[in-house]
Amino acid sequence: MNFLVQLLEEYFQEAARQDGIAARYFQIAKRNVAIQFAGDRWVADLTGALAHLERPSVDMAGGLTVSVWDGGTAPANHLLRAYLFTLTNWWYSYTGPRGELLDVHGGNIEAHYHPDTGTLSVVDRQRGRAFYWKRDRAAIPYYEECAPFRVLLHSYLRETGAHMVHGAAVGTSEAAVLLVGKGGSGKSTTALACLHSGMRYAGDDYCVVAEDGDGGFDVHSLYCMAKLVAMSDLDRFPGLDRHVVNRTLESGDKVAVSLQAHTAGRLAEQLPLRALLAPEIAGDGHTALVACSAKEATLALAPSTMAQLPFSGPKDLWFLGAMTRRLPCYRMLLGRDLQQVSDRIAALLRAQGSKADGLEANRVAAGSAR
Amino acid sequence: MDNGCYRVDSPAVIYEKFDAELVAIHLDTGSYHSLMGAAADAFLLLAEEATALELAEALQARYEGDAESIHRVLVPFLAALEQEKLIARVEVRKSREPLVLPAEHPKLPFVPPTLEAYHDLQSLFLLDPVHEVGDRGWPEPLDAARPMDESQA
Numbered sequence: 001m002n003f004l005v006q007l008l009e010e011y012f013q014e015a016a017r018q019d020g021i022a023a024r025y026f027q028i029a030k031r032n033v034a035i036q037f038a039g040d041r042w043v044a045d046l047t048g049a050l051a052h053l054e055r056p057s058v059d060m061a062g063g064l065t066v067s068v069w070d071g072g073t074a075p076a077n078h079l080l081r082a083y084l085f086t087l088t089n090w091w092y093s094y095t096g097p098r099g100e101l102l103d104v105h106g107g108n109i110e111a112h113y114h115p116d117t118g119t120l121s122v123v124d125r126q127r128g129r130a131f132y133w134k135r136d137r138a139a140i141p142y143y144e145e146c147a148p149f150r151v152l153l154h155s156y157l158r159e160t161g162a163h164m165v166h167g168a169a170v171g172t173s174e175a176a177v178l179l180v181g182k183g184g185s186g187k188s189t190t191a192l193a194c195l196h197s198g199m200r201y202a203g204d205d206y207c208v209v210a211e212d213g214d215g216g217f218d219v220h221s222l223y224c225m226a227k228l229v230a231m232s233d234l235d236r237f238p239g240l241d242r243h244v245v246n247r248t249l250e251s252g253d254k255v256a257v258s259l260q261a262h263t264a265g266r267l268a269e270q271l272p273l274r275a276l277l278a279p280e281i282a283g284d285g286h287t288a289l290v291a292c293s294a295k296e297a298t299l300a301l302a303p304s305t306m307a308q309l310p311f312s313g314p315k316d317l318w319f320l321g322a323m324t325r326r327l328p329c330y331r332m333l334l335g336r337d338l339q340q341v342s343d344r345i346a347a348l349l350r351a352q353g354s355k356a357d358g359l360e361a362n363r364v365a366a367g368s369a370r
Numbered sequence: 371m372d373n374g375c376y377r378v379d380s381p382a383v384i385y386e387k388f389d390a391e392l393v394a395i396h397l398d399t400g401s402y403h404s405l406m407g408a409a410a411d412a413f414l415l416l417a418e419e420a421t422a423l424e425l426a427e428a429l430q431a432r433y434e435g436d437a438e439s440i441h442r443v444l445v446p447f448l449a450a451l452e453q454e455k456l457i458a459r460v461e462v463r464k465s466r467e468p469l470v471l472p473a474e475h476p477k478l479p480f481v482p483p484t485l486e487a488y489h490d491l492q493s494l495f496l497l498d499p500v501h502e503v504g505d506r507g508w509p510e511p512l513d514a515a516r517p518m519d520e521s522q523a
Contacts, residue, residue, distance in 0.1 A: 097398045182491060295391040295404065299488075302386075303395055303402040307491050314384045317395065321386040 002109050004083075005124050008131045011075040012038060012067040019069075025058040026050050028153065029162040029208040029220035030270075032063035035149075042068055045140045046132075046148040048245075049223040052260050052267050063128060064156040066149060070134040084120070088135045091115045098310035110155045110311045117144050123155040130156065142246040142256045146225040147206055153222070154309045162210040162220065163319045166305040169202035169219040169271060170194035170345065175352040176202065176219055176271035177345060178209070179279055179332075180301040186279040186334045188226055190341055192237050197342035199349075200268040201259065209273060209323060217273040217323060224267055227254040236338060274352035275328045276301065277345070282333035287340045289330040289348065294321070297329035375460040376448060377419040383456050387414065394456055400492035401454060408433055408440075409447065409483030415469050419460050422448055428469040433480035443482040450485045 019039030024047050026033045037043050046068065047054070071088075075081050087094050087101075091113050096102055101111035101122075108126040113119070118135030130152040134140075154164045167180040168191035179187040188204050195201040202219055204226040212218045225245070228234065233255065234241045245256040259267060278292065278300035302320045306312040330348075334341060378385070385394040392410035394403040405413050411432065412425050420428075425448075426441035433440065451457045 293388065293391070295388040295393055298386065298388065298393050299402065299404060302393065303400070303488070303491050306395060306397065307400050313381065313397065317384050317386050317393075321388065321393075325388070 002104070002124060004080075004104050004111070005109065005122060005127075005129065005131070007075070007077055007080040007083075008067075008122060008133065009129075010077060011080060011133075012069055012131065014076055015039070015069040015073055016067075018073060024050075025055045026053045027055050027058060027269075028053055028222060029157060029210055031157065031160055031162065032058035032060055033153070033156075034058065034060055034063065034065045036065065036067050038067070038069035041070070041137070042134070042140070045145050048258060049146055049148055049225045051258075052221065052224040053269065060128075062160075064123075064130055064152070065128060066130040066132055066152060068132045068134075070137055072137050084133075084135075087113060087120070088118060100310055110151075112151050112310050114151075117141060119144075121149075121151040123152050125155060125159045128156070142253065143227075145245060146227060146256045147223055150206060150308075151310060155311045157208055158311075158315060162208050163316060164206055164222065164305070164309060165209050165301065165320070165323075166205065166308055167207055167301065168204045169207045169221075169273070170199045171202075171268075171271050171274070171349055172200060173268075174272065175274040175349045176200075176268075177275045177277050177348065178207065178219055178273055178301075179277050180297070180304075181278050181280065182300075182304045184229065186281055188228055189233065189236070189338070190277075190279050190332070190334065190345075192226060192228075192240070193338040194342045194345055195259075195263060195266065196237055197339070197346065198266075199342070199346070200266050200271060201263060202268045202271050204259075209319075212272065215326070217327065218270050219273040220270050221268060224258060224260045224263075226257045226259055228257065229254055231255055273323075273327065275330065275348060276324060277330050277332040277348075279332045279334050282335060285333065285335050287335040287337065287344050288333045289344060290333065292329050292331045294324040294329060296331070297324040373421050373423055375419055375421050375463055376416055376452065376457040377460050378413065378417045379455060379458040380417070385413065385417075396455060399455065400489075402488050402491070403454065403456065404486040404488075405483070407478070407481050407483070409485065411471055412444065412447065412483055413451075413456075415471070416451070416457055418466055418469060419463060420469055424469055428471050429480070432471045432474045432478060434477045435480040440480060447483040447485065450487075454485065454487055456485075 015038035022037040022040045022043050024035045095113050099112045104111040111122045120133045123130045167178045168187045169176055169178050170191050179190055191204055202221040206222050208220040208222050209217050240257055243258045243262045276297050302317055382398045383396050390407050392405045392413055415425055415428055422441055422444045425444055426437040429440050430437045
């Protein structure tokens with residue numbers, strides 16, 4: 001066992017003996033994940049975004065067990081105490097540009113330190129073990145509440161053939177689209193417009209994509225939180241304001257909304273993925289779909305996905321490239337009429353869901369949407 | 371730039387080829403790049419290590435033009451790749467087979483290779499930036515001053 005993993009295991013057990021263990025179980029992209037907290041301090045903050053995937057219990061064979069605790073109690077081991085002290089104070093000397101711990105990272109171990117949140121994330125992929133240690137008991141920022149454990153889950157899911165992607169997913173039980181692109185491109189608002197028009201919703205910021213065993217892909221839900229640019233965005237979606245997580249915004253913050261209660265059963269755990277759409281704000285015109293190349297779609301999907309997942313690398317790019325090669329890809333030029341936005345996507349989904357020949361369906365859908 | 375040998379700066383740089391196009395991402399800077407045609411072919415050859423002269427000889431099997439004229443435009447292209455840190459100079463060369471590109475009959479027109487570089491996501495490594503929208507959020511563009519009407523709510 002890796003020396004750091006061994007020391008963290010002992011440290012967590014010390015904290016658990018003192019505060020007890022609160023365990024929660026989840027099924028994420030058909031993979032089983034147990035999250036065990038030392039005490040219940042962080043349970044609500046770090047599981048709210050996963051609430052729609054919670055199970056009473058899961059079979060942990062082949063699954064991932066994540067241990068969560070904080071630095072409220074120092075570790076008994078002096079070596080670990082010294083290591084964590086130096087890491088949290090002089091992290092820039094121990095981490096790479098993406099936060100990876102230079103002396104630890106490699107092989108089956110992926111280790112990351114995030115200085116803003118003060119969180120150490122370590123995954124032992126071979127053993128299905130992960131550790132999430134928080135430096136102190138300061139409040140968890142909203143963006144971490146919206147996408148908890150994403151570094152750990154990305155590492156584990158990729159190892160099992162499922163890939164986290166930066167995008168929103170909406171559709172029906174027959175066909176869904178993945179909305180991809182950098183922040184502010186209109187993914188969240190488009191997805192919420194589709195949700196309010198009656199479609200099912202699998203995610204806003206991050207989703208999981210895996211091959212469906214039949215040459216295609218399924219998109220799986222990961223977090224049930226939506227992020228909007230400004231409070232005024234809530235006005236366009238009646239009822240959404242009741243579920244805002246962060247009412248006090250600092251500069252640069254988005255408005256985070258929990259969708260579990262809001263969606264009335266339309267949160268989907270899994271949908272068949274049929275197309276990729278890259279929204280871009282087009283101004284006053286009508287919303288239109290324009291077919292684009294795999295390379296164009298990859299430019300919209302891959303950089304923003306990989307920049308936010310510090311363990312991402314060639315395997316991720318290869319998978320994202322396979323997605324854009326096999327799925328029809330479109331630029332979605334967004335007008336201001338949200339009903340038209342959801343109508344365009346609904347038309348595309350109908351074509352995808354009703355035609356056996358996917359290529360023909362894509363051609364028809366693209367033509368009808370222009 | 372002299373006739374030094376260069377290679378793609380992996381593992382920091384990863385890439386994927388799509389027919390005649392290639393996407394490269396520099397994981398340590400967050401910059402990403404698009405290359406087409408001869409630029410994409412040259413980049414793939416650079417994964418095996420190459421000098422500008424070796425690249426020119428390999429490219430002329432597939433593209434119109436002689437090695438000398440191809441070499442001439444490769445020099446600034448390699449300089450651009452080096453500036454973006456996509457390639458690094460090789461001090462000690464590895465032994466490898468001569469570079470070979472699948473030949474085309476007839477040869478493809480040679481378009482001087484260029485590099486499209488994007489740096490808009492570099493801050494995403496640390497932040498979750500919001501682009502191109504004003505305080506009211508999308509669909510209100512950044513420079514829009516007028517409020518939305520009720521029908522858009």
